[in-house]
Amino acid sequence: MTELLEHSDALDDEAVASKWAARFSEAVRAGGGAAELFVEDAWWRDLLAFTGDLHSRQGVAALDAQLVGARSALRGSVQVAAPPDFAAVLPGDDGAVTAFLAFETVDGRGQGLVRLASSDGVWRAVSLFTTPEELRDLPFAAGAARPDGNSVDGRTWHARRAAERDLGDGEPDVLIVGAGHSGLGLAAYLRAMGLRPLLVDQNQRVGDNWRHRYDSLVLHDPVHYDEMPFFPYPQTWPVFAPKEKMGDWLELYASAMELDVWCSTTVDDAERVGDR
Structure with missing residues (x-):
């Protein structure tokens, strides 16, 4: 295991985070060493990135087991990274260092968030969150990889969208029950991956799950926590x-992202078919 990082005034927060990320990478490759990386009662929540499942584990012993499981997933090294519109390292007034992480796994690109605290001159993680961002086999058609908009089958955009909504081009790949925040965000990700999701919702219009609530309701979380995939709010959006x-x-999001939603539709029954 590499030497531990000692705290000094000459080291800035990004250096602290980068050193920890390098130590974490080595620990994953070694399949152990949680005591040097995490405080005794630290949490690591992994959403599919390293475990292929949803796991929240606490304590050094449990995190050692998580490192063993992560060993076969990591490709390369974990790095400190700055997502768009965010700083790589978030300032804090409690002596802690919070940093965004970026990494590659066998399945694709991932992102993490770690909170570090210094004890006895050693920086260890109090909490760690890891999640996949993009699958290698199904990259997003976004940014530099966005479609050019030209027709590939001779149909106009309007005709193609009408056929998709009416399932004239075949069955959807994924059925999503509920066209709220989560359902629409999931559908946008799937569509960007080249899949065809169909959403069904019992309300008459997309967004009615908000419109039909009590009159004084506003979102309890600030604007930065509520944005939808690929489509940020305007800069004038209220907090x-x-x-x-x-x-x-x-409702605007569903239209702009070309999501197929069947409103006034309910699901009467569902049955699992095989292990698909």
Whole structure:
């Protein structure tokens, strides 16, 4: 295991985070060494990135087991990274260092968030969150990889969208029950990956799950925590959005992201078929 990082005034927060990320990478490759990386009661929540499942584990012994499981997934080294519109390292006034992480696994690209604290001159993680961002076999058609918009089958955009909504081009790849925040965000990711999701919702319009709530309701979380995939709010968006504004935004989002939603539709029954 590499030497531990000792705290000094000459070391800035990014250096602290980068050194910890390098030590974490070595620990994953070695399949152990949690006591040097985490405080005794630290948490590591992994959403599919290293475990292929949803796991929250606490304590050095449990985290050692998590490192063993992660060994076969990591490719390369974990790095400190700055997502768009965020600093790589978040400033804090409690002596802690919070940093974004980037990494590659056998399945694709991942992102993490770690909170570090210094004890006895050694920086260890109090909490760690890891999650996949993009699958290698199904990269997002976004940014530099966005479609050019030209027709590939001779149909106009309007004709193609009408056929997709009416399933004239075949069955959807994924059925999503509920066209709220989570359902629409999931559908946008799937569509960007080249899949065809269909959402069904019992309400008459997308966004009614917000419009039909009590009159004084506003989102309890600030604007930065509520943005939808690939489509940020305008810079003039309020910090806490009123419910009708949120409902209208979800309806606009479904249209702009070309998501197929069948409203006034309910699911009467569902049955698992095989291990698909």
